[in-house]
Amino acid sequence: MRHDGRLSRMLHVLLHMEEQQRPMTSEEIAGMLGTNPALVRRTLAGLREGGYVVSERGHGGGWMLGRPLSEITLRDVYDAVGAPEVFALGLADDQPQCLVEQAVNHALRRTLDEARRLLLQRFADIRLSDLRDDFAARAAALGVRQPGPTCADD
Amino acid sequence: MRHDGRLSRMLHVLLHMEEQQRPMTSEEIAGMLGTNPALVRRTLAGLREGGYVVSERGHGGGWMLGRPLSEITLRDVYDAVGAPEVFALGLADDQPQCLVEQAVNHALRRTLDEARRLLLQRFADIRLSDLRDDFAARAAALGVRQPGPTCADD
């Protein structure tokens, strides 16, 4: 099953965004992610609606954080990218009136819902500043002074 | 994202299989699921390897339970259909050497792993006989005497 990488990618983008003291263009970000500007705009649009980033058009424009990383949780970002389906496992709906299918789906749904609740609760408990701190710790452990981009974006 | 309905469908099949006192052909099962025999064989093949069902070829052949429903858990069936990816959410791997991506993926992986552990533990705790009992209760609540198939398979 194909993955939905929007949450992961947007988290990556937001953390890099804080390092920069200037707006990042969609093209720069696309280079970072190995994709293209239109997709970046499409996905960041959701984050803009939530106020997590702001965009400016024209010369010198681009994307900047709309609030500190300490005020954004993983859950916020998950919701902002459209609250995509968490699970690849799905329920059959071939025989909706079949009591067996109903019993199976009921058990699966309860279990999936419980796991989803746990997951989203954990997401709500993690702030992006926590990820940044972890990143900083990793950089320090490697003896990196100025963490800066390690990819080919410049 | 597209769902993987193999677990749900195979549970449905196994429960119906117990009701029947005869081998069910792939064609019958395909009719139940609104699909075709080859797909049924492909998916049930995994269950056969685990000994959860047995198949007989030729006239009068078909599929039967290989052990009582009380000795099969949802986790068993999940594994038997290939232990498909649980989550639709995936991790980016565009910049494996990027410390930010590493920090993001580490946090996501830990959280997803925790939710996966919970899910699979719940699966391991649910026996197919529990689902059958729930099914029987639903049938009783509706006043059904002989639960039998409600779909067009006969």
Next chain:
DNA sequence: CTTTTCGTAACTTATCAAGTTTCAAATTCT
């Protein structure tokens, strides 16, 4: 008014479970 950059719509691609086709092999029935 030219350049930069976002905004957005429309279209194409990649992926993989699901679905299909086909035939060989095994088993039973006559």
Next chain:
DNA sequence: AGAATTTGAAACTTGATAAGTTACGAAAAG
């Protein structure tokens, strides 16, 4: 033995959709 039934398995097509692409208009700055 031969016909009918049914699984086994390989090869192929379809469908759904996140990702990727193309194209052009609007807004802002120089």
